[in-house]
Amino acid sequence: MPLTPRQESDEATRLDRMAQSWRDHLSKAPQATLQLLAALPGPVVADLANDFYRALLDDPRASRFLSYDDVWTRLKPALERWLHAVLKAKSDDAMELTQLNHRAGSLHARIDLPVDLMTQGFRILRHRLAEALQREEPDPALAYSALCVAGESMDLGLEGMSAAYVSGSERSARSDATYRLFSLMRNAGTERERQRAMLLDWENSLLYMMASGGDISSISTLTETEFGRWFIHKGAPSFGDHEAVVTVQRAMLAIDALLWRLPDAGSDRMHLLEAIRDHLSNIRQSLTVLFEQVSELDSGTDALTALLNRRFLPSVLRREILLSDRSGDRFALLLLDIDHFKTINDRFGHAAGDAALRHVADLLGRLTRGSDYLFRLGGEEFLVVLVDCEEARATMIADQICRQLSATPMDWSGVDQGITVTASIGVAAYDGHPDYEYLMRRTDAAMYQAKQAGRNQVCVSRISPTAD
Template sequence: MNIAPSPNPSSDTDSSALADAWKYSLEAAGPAASSVLAGLAEGHAAELAAHFYKIMMNDARASRSMSHDQVRVRLQPAMQRWVRDLLRASTADVEQLIANQRVIGDVHARVGIPVDLVTRGTRVLKQRLFQLIGEHAGHSETAHAAIASLTASFDIALEGMTLAYSNARERSSRTDAAYRLFSLVQNVSTERERQRALLLDWENTLLYALAAQGDMGGFQTLARSEFGLWFNHKGIPSFGESSETRQISALINEVDQLLQHTLQQESDPAVRTARLQDVRSKVSQVRSLLGMLFERIGELDAGCDALTNLLNRRFLPTVLRREIELAEKSSGSFGVLLLDLDHFKAINDTHGHEAGDRALQHVAGILSQFTRGSDYVFRYGGEEFVVVLVAVEARQAMVIADGLCRRMAETPVVLADGQLLEISASIGVALYDGHPDYERVMARADAAMYQAKKQGRNRVVLGSDALPAAPGRNALRRD
C-alpha cells in the first residue's frame, strides 16, 4: 500500500565498497578465528546485549528515547541477534548484513538516537569481546586473527549504519526546510486573517468574562485556545524557529501567567483593570509579530495534492516528528486517523474516474471543514487520507473520527449529472504511545483501518498493539 524509499545510487556504491572490505577481512581471518567468534556468538550474545544497553541507558539522551521495558522486551533480543549475526558472519552473508545495517541506521535517524551513543556502545562491546577472545584463545595467532576480524566486522557495520543515518538525516533536513518554505499555509492572506480573528475572539471573550465579574477558573488559556494550538503545532514549524516565534511563545506564556496568578485571584476591580491592560498590550504585541511572520511567507504549491488541495504525504514524517517532540515536552498526546474510502474501485468502474475525483474532493472538503485549524489533513495516496489530531486523548480522537465517519455516510457526492452518490469510509485511529518512532503510530492506525474494513466498513476502530498488522504494509516514504 505504501511506497518504500528508492535506493540512493551513491549509497549503493558505498555499500559495495563496504561489502568488498568485509569479505576480505572474513577471508583473511581463517577458519580457526571464525570458529572462535562463532563460539562467542553462541555463548555470550545475551550477556553482550545486556552490557550494551546498560551502557546506553546510563545516558539521559537514550533513556528519553527508550524505556527499560522496551529494552527488555524488544531491543535487547534484537541486539542479541545483531551480535550473533556479526560474529557468525560469512562472505555469503555480507550483502544482507550491509542491507541490515542500512535499515538500522534509518531507524536510528528516524527515532533520533545520537550517533555517538551507538559508537560508544559498539566500543564497549568490542572491549568486552577482546577480553572473551583472550579467555578462549589466549594470545595465539588465532586470537589475533579473531580480534582483527571482529574489529573489521564491527567497524564496517557501524560505518554502514552511519552512512544510512547521515543520508536519512539529510533527507529529513531537506524535507523540513521545504516544509517551512511551504509553511502549510496554502493561502497566506486567508490564514493571516483567520488567525487574527481567532486572537481577537479570544481577547473579546476575556473582556466579556472580566466585565461579568464571573469566575475565571474555567476560562481557556491563550496557549490552549484555537489560536494557541495553531501557533504551537503549525505556526512555529511553518515559520521556522526565529526570534519572532520565540517572542510570541514567551508572550503567550506571560499572558497565561497573568490570568492564572492575578486575574483569577484578584477581586479589586481597579487591579483587575490594570492587569487587563497588561494582557491586552501583550496580545497586541503577539498580533504585530504574527503580521511580520506572515509577510515573509510566499504561496508555494510544492507539497500540495493537486486534486484535493490537501497536503500530500511528503511532509507527514516532518509533522509526526514535530508532534512527538511536542508530546514529549508537554507529557501530552496526539492522534492519527487513517481513512480509506469504501468500495472506491467500484465508484470508478461504475461511474467513471470523474466521479471518483469528485468523491475524493468531497471527502477532502469534509475533512478540512470538520477538523480544527491546528490539525493536519493529508491525502495519503489513492483513496486514503490521514488526519493528525494535535493535543488529543483517545476519547476525543474517537469522537472526532466517529463524527467524520458519520458525516461522510450522511453527505452524498453530487455528480456532474446531478445524481447523488453515497459514500462511506473505514477509519483506523491510533494514539501516540510514547514511542519515538512515528512508524509505530502509523502501523497501529493502519492495522485498525484494516480491521474496520474486515468488520464491515463504514466504521471506526481504535488501534492497539494487540491488533494484527495490516498486510502489505511498508515504511513511510522518506523523501
C-alpha cells in the same frame, strides 16, 4: 523526502562498495576464527546485548529514545539477532549484512539518535566480547584472532550505519527546511486573518466575561485555544528562528499567568486586563512581521483535494514527536481508506472517484481543527494528525468522521439519492516510540483490521507491531 534517481544510484553504488568490503574482510579471515565466533553460545551473545543497553540506559540523553520496556522486549532481542548475524557471517552474507546495517542507520537518523551514544555502545560491545573470548577460548592466539575479526566486523557495521545515518539526516534536514518554507507560504494571507480573528474572539470573550460578572476561571488560557495550538504546532516551527516568534511565545505565557491571577485580583483587575491587552497587541504586531515575510506557494499539496501530500509527512511527525516528548501532551493519527473505491470508479466513472476524494477531504476539513494536519497519502488513503489529542478523543473524532461520512451521500448527477461513500479508519496514539514509521505501521495495521472486520468502522491500535 523521496530519493531522486541520482541519489538512488549513488546509494546503490555505496551499498555495493560496502558489501564488497564485507566480502574481502570475511574471505580473508581464518576459518578456525570464523568457526569460533559462530560457535559462541547464545547466553554469551545475550550478555553482550544486556551490557550494551545497560550502559546506554545510564546516559540521561537515552531516555528520549529508549524506554525500559522497549529495550528489554524489543530492542535487546533485535541487537542479539544483529550480533548473531555478524558473528556467524560468511562472505556470501555480505549484501544482507550491508542492508541490515543500512536499515539500522536509517532508523537512527529518523529518531535523531546521537552518534556518540551508538559509538559508545559499540566500544562496550568490543570490550565485553574480548572478555567473553578470553573465557570461552583457551588458546590466546585464536581468541585474539577472533577479537580482531569481530572488531573489524563491528567497525564495518558501524561504518554502514553511520553512512546511512548521515544520508538520512541530510535528507531530513532538507525536507524540514523545505516544509518550513512551504508552511510559511501556503495561503499566508488567509491564515494571518484567521489567526488574528481567533485572537480577537478570545479577547472579546474575556472582556464580556468581566463586564457581565461571569466566571473568569472558565476562560481557556491562550495556550489552550485554537490560536495557541496553531502557533505551537504550526506557526513557531514554520517561522523558525525569528525574534518575533520568541516575542509571541513569551507574550502567550505572560497572558496565561495574568489570566490565572484575574479571579482574585480585586481592584487590580483592570490593571491586569490592560496588561493582557498590551501583550495581545504585541502578539498581533509580531504576527504581522512574521507573515510579511511570506507569499503564496502551492508545492507540497495534493492538486485534487488541496490537502498536504506525503512529501512533508516525516517533517510533521518528527516535530510532533519532539513536542510531545517535551510537553507530555500526546497526539494521534487517523488513517482513512475509502471503502470500495474501485467500485465507485468502475460504476460511475473516474470523475465520480475524484469527486469522492474531494467529498472526503471536505468532510475531514469540517470535522478537524485548524491546528491538525490533513494529508492525502495517495490513491484513496488519507491521514489525519490530531495534535494535543489522547487516544480516547481521537477515537471519538474517528467515529464521528465515520458516521458523518456514511450518513452524507455525495451528490452526483443521475443518482437521485447520491453516492454513499464510507471508509475504514485506523487509530493509533503516540506511545513514546521515537520512530514515526513505527507509529505509521501501527495506524496502518489498525486500518486493515477495520477493513477485515467488515469496513465502514473504526479500529484502534492495541498491539504494537514488530518494529525493526
